[in-house]
Amino acid sequence: MIGILFHGPEVFDTGWGQTIIDAMKKQDDVRCVLAGTMGRTAAFDSGIDGIEFWSKMPSACLADLACEANAIVIVNFGKSEQAGLVFGGMIVERSGVNTPIVHVECSGPFFVEWIEGCDPGIIEALQGLELSRRAPVPIKPSVWEADGNIYRRMTTAGKDDFIFVDGIMVGRAIAEEVTFVSRDGHLVEIQGAAVKAHGIEKLDRFGGIDLRTVKLASSSAIRRTAHVARITETKGTGMAFIDHAGMRVYELAGGVEGAVTVGDDTTAVAGDILSRFGIPVIGIVDGDKDAVLDNGCFAPGSVKLTVRKDDEFGLKVFDGIFNKKKRIAMEFDEVLRKILAIADNDLLEQQTW
CATH class of the missing domain: 3.40.50 (Rossmann fold)
Incomplete structure (x- = not known):
């Protein structure tokens, strides 16, 4: 085989x-x-x-x-x-x-x-x-330890490429070689990159990383080549919660009626993927978009809510409506109604597809 x-x-x-x-x-x-x-x-x-x-x-x-x-x-x-x-x-x-x-x-x-x-x-x-x-070429070791730190080298990033750690955007490459440095599960430095501190904070909020094994990726855009989306209709139940984890959409949102997505890029990526299955999203965003996916789509019925701070409001939704669970047995319209009810002055704009 x-x-x-x-x-x-x-x-x-x-x-x-x-x-x-x-x-x-x-x-x-x-x-x-x-x-x-x-x-x-x-x-x-x-x-x-x-x-x-x-x-x-x-x-x-x-x-x-x-x-x-x-x-x-x-x-x-x-x-x-x-x-x-x-x-x-x-x-x-x-x-x-x-x-x-x-x-x-x-x-x-x-x-x-x-x-x-x-x-x-x-x-x-x-x-x-x-x-x-x-012919094969020699490959330099990509992971090493020194002075209590773990180092990991990335040599596949191009200038201005987005850099992802565990699916979260943490900066853009400014050199041919990017080196990550971590200590005690915390990413303390990214050499050769313009760092997005907010991305580092998200990694810490989700429990930190093991730099030896965490998935690293870089790209000028998540989907660089021309393509035609294949659309099929699915019937699911319940709602999923996807917080700054667009790359885990298949794992988190299989078989649901809809999903709440937190973060501009997460909403763009998850919304585009789920649109292929007719699954709408309620996107909680604040305009902090890095343009990792410019040509995305949303399923009919999707709603994008622009708020003052998507992280804070997303946690409010996760705690108050989802009861800190990644999936709940609640219908899309009811979840949207509950989100709008607690939005108050946080909500700046609402857009519907």
Whole structure:
């Protein structure tokens, strides 16, 4: 069996995802796995069936696939050829597996055999797609400790890219290399970046991070390639609460009638994803938008409430209406009515779709 690990939305938006699946199916049975929220959305838009969505780091996905696959194919579309190459080498190194691994970098396009031993048919199939072959490159260790701090290096960010830690935007890159520094679970410094302090505060509010394993990401926009959203209607019950966690929308909002989203970018991302399933949102925002998704949509019936401070008002809603639960058995209209009832002078503007 060939394990295929997809990463990022561009592999589907550009058609490479289906192309690689078709080529590998001619060689052996395949198991297709995807890491990443926007990649999942792009896979849905593409209409490709049979892809499993794992809520794990790419390196952890590799480790699990290696338990049963004879070979693994990584399919990525980096912001640049170099960024894609570094990404592939990094996740292979972090996975610690010995299974043969070949990495298809669609931004080239080219492929790299990070761990040799793949069936010759796999290599021939990739060459048949006119992919050039490149040699592996040395990858510098990305995590180290010194003076009681944990350091982690990111070399895949481009200038002005948004930087995300556990799905929360914490700044923008201003250098070719970005280094994160943490102590006791608190992110104390981000070298090579213009830091958004509010993002750091959110991480602390949600319990801090383990810098060794937390998911880091960077992008000029969450969905960089042109695409057409696939729309389907679903019927759910109850309401979900998504507070500055747009990247966890599938985990938090499956099977609901609607969702309350807190934060400008969270509302944009979650609203756009949920619009594909006809699920409306009540977005609590304050205008502090970082434009991580410019071309998003909302399901009919969605409402955006602009308040003075979305964090504070969101907590008020979470405590007073959701009783500090992520999901409640209450209808959309009733939740909206209750939110408006407690808004008082906090509410600055209401917009409906």
